[in-house]
Amino acid sequence: LVLAANIDPYFRGYLNAVLNNDTVGVEEAWFQTLALGNGLTIKGGRFRSGIGYQNEQHPHAWDFATNNLMYETLFGEGYGNDGLQLRWVAPTDLFTELGTEIGRGSNFPGTDRNANGVGSYALYGHIGGDVGDSHSWRGGVSYLSTRAADRSGMLADFGGTQVDTSFDGDSRTWMADFVWKWAPHGNPNVNNFKFA
Helix, strand or coil: CEEEEEEECCEEEEEEEEEECCEEEEEEEEEEECCCCCCEEEEEEEEECCCCCCCCCCHHHCCCCCCCHHHHHHHCCCCEEEEEEEEEECCCCCEEEEEEEEECCCCCCCCCCCCCCCCEEEEEEEEEEEECCCEEEEEEEEEEEEEEEEEEEEEECCCCCEEEEEEEEEEEEEEEEEEEEECHHHCCCCCCEEEC
C-alpha cells in the first residue's frame, strides 16, 4: 500500500506499508520539505538512504528480479533508516548533489543498541549530466558509518561446520557508483540500455 501526497505548499508525505496476513509493516513513512529554496530539502522519518545509485529504489523498480550483487551482499534489499536527511542540489549546468543523513542505525550493518543518540550517519555526493539527447550519466561516492552491539551471525568454516559469530563496534562502508543510460531521444519506452 503506497500513499503519497503534497500536504501543503511546504511539505509532502509518503507511506509505503506492507500488508501481510494480519500484520502491517512500514517500509517507509516520511515527510519532505518543498519550499526551503536554494536547492535544499530536508526529509525525516523512515526512508531508504540516498547512498549509492540503486539503494532508494524499491524491488519493483529494479531492472532484474534480484538486487545487484554488492547491494545484496551489503544490505539485502537496501539500507533503510529512521532519521533525518539533508540534500542540496547545486544551481549548476552539471547535476551536482550533496547529502547527509543521521539516524538510529538499527538496521544491518548496525544493530538496535537500545540507546539514545545517533547510531549511523551517511555522506554522499553525485554528479551527472546529459550527452546529447540520447545519453545521460551519473556517478557518485558514498560513506556509511553505523554502530553494532552484539550483532550475531553465522558462517561456515573451511570444514563446512556452521560457526556462530558476534560483533561489537563500528562498521564503515565506502561506495562508488556509476551509471550510463541510453534511450533514443531520451524516450526509454521503446528502446533503452543502462550500464551500472
